Amino acid sequence: MPVIDLATTPLRELNSALHEIQQGSNDLFFEVVNPRGSHAVAVGIDGPITVDVKGSVGYYCAGMNDGGTVTVHGSAGPGVAENMMSGTVVIEGDASQYAGATGRGGLLVIKGNAASRCGISMKGIDIVVHGSIGHMSAFMGQSGHLVVLGDAGDALGDSLYEAKLFVRGKVKSLGADCIEKEIRPEHLQKLTELLERAGVKDVRPEEFKRYGSARKLYNFNIDNADAY
Amino acid sequence: MSYHNPYTPPRKSATFDDYTLAEIRRAAATGIYDIRGAGTKRKVPHFDDLLFLGASISRYPLEGYREKCDTSVVLGTRFARKPIHLKIPITIAGMSFGALSGPAKEALGRGATISGTSTTTGDGGMTDEERGHSETLVYQYLPSRYGMNPKDLRRADAIEVVVGQGAKPGGGGMLLGQKISDRVANMRNLPKGIDQRSACRHPDWTGPDDLEIKIMELREITDWEKPIYIKVGGARPYYDTALAVKAGADVVVLDGMQGGTAATQDVFIENVGMPTLACIRPAVQALQDLGMHRKVQLIISGGIRSGADVAKALALGADAVAIGTAALVAIGDNDPKWEDEYRKLGTTAGAYDDWHEGKDPAGITTQDPELMQRLDPVAAGRRLANYLKVMTLEAQTIARACGKNHLHNLEPEDLCALTMEAAAMAQVPLAGTSWYPGKGGF
Amino acid sequence: MCGIVGLFLKDRRLEPQLGELLSDMLITMTDRGPDSAGIAIYGPVIDGKAKVTIQSAKPGVDFAELERDLAEAGLPARVAVKSTHAIISVAAARLADVRSILSSIRPDVRIMGSGGSVEIFKEVGLPKDVVARFDVRSMSGTHGIGHTRMATESAVTTLGAHPFSTGSDQCLVHNGSLSNHNNLRRELIREGMAFETQNDSEVAAAYLTAEMAKGKDLGEALTSALDDLDGFFTFVVGTRSGFGVVRDPIACKPAVMAEADQYVAFGSEYRALVNLPGIEDARVWEPEPATVYFWDHQKAA
Structure with a gap:
């Protein structure tokens, strides 16, 4: 198992090593030490490899991950797992703003809190936050699921499309065109699955409320102009 | 003999002209602002107001057709391991699949490839047709991130981070529901038939300090191979160019207000941004102040129509130009042969700008399967290649007449201005004088 | 557009290390602002x-x-x-x-x-060179703020560097871009404030000074800034005994804070905080939008 020390190894070497992994390669498990808030750690992974990062990272960790499993044993800066295609990213600590931005697939688990704009413009990613999330989360969310065990900040789901939001705690305010919706059996089933995959125990899916798009902004109507 | 009082004919207001009156009535009737495609239609100072000073006795011209006048350009020489080599300094600007039909995107790719230049994706991702038919393809990285994925990022030849567009610097785009077909909806992860509103800011960065980190991420994902362009709308060109360079751009793309767009508010198109002519010198000044002119390349777009425009933009300091509207016309947009159908839409060939409505009789700005059948991508690609060839020959003709063996050797001093406005904006002297207004600031 | 740092010591035993700690924080933020750097140290009175x-x-x-x-x-x-x-x-x-x-x-x-109390040092150049030139590492004090600048619309000069000080023992560093600073500058000039630059951040500093001159404390002045300043901003400000942080309501520009028994620290990025003693056990969070954070040695005492 290669151990890459970012105190002595340039970032470019780490990322190109991750990109050179071929199918059938032996080294599918990497450990990264001394990240000390570095940006763009383990970005552009394109295969079933595992990266354990021992410490906190800066912007865009695991950006565009496609099939990798990245665990950050610390906190993550802005844009963690941005545009993820598939795979799993786990943040043991907190995540800064834009976590999972524009993600298309895969699972992002944040064990601490996430700051503002969590899941902004999400397009299919599933995000589970054990703690709370900040303002403008799931802004323009298109598809995928955002599950929050704690509270949500202001303007949750503003200008939402078809992303499904589940919040267990309080929601400070809902954004334009975002409303509470009934939880149907298929939602409970999906929640059960996501909670299990995210390692959440002792929390029942019935404890969540579901939020989604009122679909009133889907086609321009002058009577809704105040919402623009 | 009867006496008639002298007759004073009715006089219409210059301020409240017929167009203005009609627009007030339309707004009052519908309650919706006017949304349309294309760039500004108002008259703004442009390249037409500049002239070249050909050679005679003090300078010696090159022989046309015999003595070489090079047109090649290399883009992305600053950081990228694989810079872009183009045969001509005229590229095809970003226009989305979604705004344009599949055959139209294919035609652009074919024409550009024949001509040895690049084409560009748009706000809707990369299609296989487009990648397949474009030898050199620039992949736009936009606020919406529609269709963004690492596979396409890696199979692109360059990445263009779009911060703004000339028709709407500071605004996001709009694609109305009529054009969100199954395929477009699928590529954009949107429900079919809804209005798609693009964001004006990127979802995961704001400002040049964050942009620097975003660019680093894109370089790391693509192993520092691809040139990274930054596209801005012409509004504060000196600062925006300087900051793009500081953030780590290989290439700056600067789009003036004549630049087209798929759809946005008419009030935005006509009232925000600066004419292309006014953008070039401040941008070049920023590059020169940073010691980066010709090291970070500058692509100018917005209203480029002819080889003369190309030569003038290059003389003012650009490394290349991009064409959008002109390319659409070359492949068949607004062709008078569809005049009957344009009239049914309440417009006329040459004025049609409702590109967002998806009813384009020419089959270009539409997703209607029947309409898009009308565009033969092979023939249209050939027309684009012909047009690019003519522009290149025209630019070479002018450059040779000024004694240049490469288009890049054209200088501002090879130009004079016909009007005070053009002299001030292009910072070249009024014809016959050594003076231009506004020396010392922008 | 910039990187900003701030450190407010609660434990007097750390005071001899203030310059050292802030210097490291500042240098870490070099990528965010390579044009100029500055630091304000609140030393012994x-x-x-x-x-x-x-x-x-x-x-x-x-x-x-x-x-x-x-x-x-x-x-x-x-x-x-x-x-x-x-x-x-x-x-x-x-x-x-x-x-x-x-x-x-x-x-x-x-x-x-x-x-x-305050001493302010700022120059064009890389943060490490600025820190070395003024021997910031040897300085002791109770709190300090620092800034690395990527100039947006005003000149790269010494005067354009942050921190900006417009009142006694008051200074400010800023990350963002204000959109109504020209009108506000004219208004403040009419009220008698003097300006050295065309920089938007100087207007913010002068605004806070003017508000505090009307009797507001730093926390109150920052609260009214949320109404009167338009655009994007994260401010870190110092007074003789106080230290404040505020972000605009949209809060796009990055900000990370850490509070431990010994100190309160601010960084544009977490990277700026990694060398602080006991950072592993500090409470680390991102300041909320449109929320004033304010610490004061005198009020605490």
Whole structure:
């Protein structure tokens, strides 16, 4: 198992090593030490490899991950797992703003809190936050699921499309065109699955409320102009 | 003999002209602002107001057709391991699949490839047709991130981070529901038939300090191979160019207000941004102040129509130009042969700008399967290649007449201005004088 | 557009290390602002004494015999030169005279800031060079703020560098871009404030000074800034005993805070905080939008 020390190894070497992994390669498990808030750690992974990062990272960790499993044993800066295609990213600590931005697939688990704009413009990613999330989360969310065990900040789901939001705690305010919706059996089933995959125990899916798009902004109507 | 009082004919207001009156009535009737495609239609100072000073006795011209006048350009020489080599300094600007039909995107790719230049994706991702038919393809990285994925990022030849567009610097785009077909909806992860509103800011960065980190991420994902362009709308060109360079751009793309767009508010198109002519010198000044002119390349777009425009933009300091509207016309947009159908839409060939409505009789700005059948991508690609060839020959003709063996050797001093406005904006002297207004600031 | 840092010490035993800790924080933020750097250190207050930090483009000329020339002009003072800057120490009662006397005997020097506690150093260049030039590492103090600048719309000059100080012991660093600073500057000029630059951040500093002159404390002044300033901003501000942080309601520009028993720290990125003692156990969070965070040594005491 290669151990890459970012105190002595340039970032470019780490990322190109991750990109050179071929199918059938032996080294599918990497450990990264001394990240000390570095940006763009383990970005552009394109295969079933595992990266354990021992410490906190800066912007865009695991950006565009496609099939990798990245665990950050610390906190993550802005844009963690941005545009993820598939795979799993786990943040043991907190995540800064834009976590999972524009993600298309895969699972992002944040064990601490996430700051503002969590899941902004999400397009299919599933995000589970054990703690709370900040303002403008799931802004323009298109598809995928955002599950929050704690509270949500202001303007949750503003200008939402078809992303499904589940919040267990309080929601400070809902954004334009975002409303509470009934939880149907298929939602409970999906929640059960996501909670299990995210390692959440002792929390029942019935404890969540579901939020989604009122679909009133889907086609321009002058009577809704105040919402623009 | 009867006496008639002298007759004073009715006089219409210059301020409240017929167009203005009609627009007030339309707004009052519908309650919706006017949304349309294309760039500004108002008259703004442009390249037409500049002239070249050909050679005679003090300078010696090159022989046309015999003595070489090079047109090649290399883009992305600053950081990228694989810079872009183009045969001509005229590229095809970003226009989305979604705004344009599949055959139209294919035609652009074919024409550009024949001509040895690049084409560009748009706000809707990369299609296989487009990648397949474009030898050199620039992949736009936009606020919406529609269709963004690492596979396409890696199979692109360059990445263009779009911060703004000339028709709407500071605004996001709009694609109305009529054009969100199954395929477009699928590529954009949107429900079919809804209005798609693009964001004006990127979802995961704001400002040049964050942009620097975003660019680093894109370089790391693509192993520092691809040139990274930054596209801005012409509004504060000196600062925006300087900051793009500081953030780590290989290439700056600067789009003036004549630049087209798929759809946005008419009030935005006509009232925000600066004419292309006014953008070039401040941008070049920023590059020169940073010691980066010709090291970070500058692509100018917005209203480029002819080889003369190309030569003038290059003389003012650009490394290349991009064409959008002109390319659409070359492949068949607004062709008078569809005049009957344009009239049914309440417009006329040459004025049609409702590109967002998806009813384009020419089959270009539409997703209607029947309409898009009308565009033969092979023939249209050939027309684009012909047009690019003519522009290149025209630019070479002018450059040779000024004694240049490469288009890049054209200088501002090879130009004079016909009007005070053009002299001030292009910072070249009024014809016959050594003076231009506004020396010392922008 | 920039990187900003701030450190407010709660444990007096860390005071000798303030310069060292802030220097490391600042240098880590070099990528965010390679054009210029600056730092404000709130050092020990000596009763009855005040000091003025000045800067000169020709320090060899302007600082030579400055002590003697001030004395001849009737102002007993001590002058300590640090590279392009100098600290003039005078009796607190004479602080107001320094500016007028300097304008006649040294018309070319620039006043960076003044007060009972603060010393401000800023120059064009990389943060590591700026830190070394002024020997910031050796400085002790109670709190300090620093800034690395990527200039947006105003010039890359010493005066355009942050921190901006417009009042006694008051200074501000800013990350973002204000969109109504020109109108606000005209209004503040009408009210009697003076400006040295076209920089938007100087307007924010002057605004806070003007509000505090009306009797508001730093926390109240920051609260009214949320109504009156438009655009994107994260501010970190210092007063003689206070330290405040505020972000605009949209809160796009990055900000990370850490609070431990020994200190409160601010960084544009977490990277800036990784060298602080005990950071592993500190509470680390991102300040909420449109929320004023404010610590004060006097109020705590």
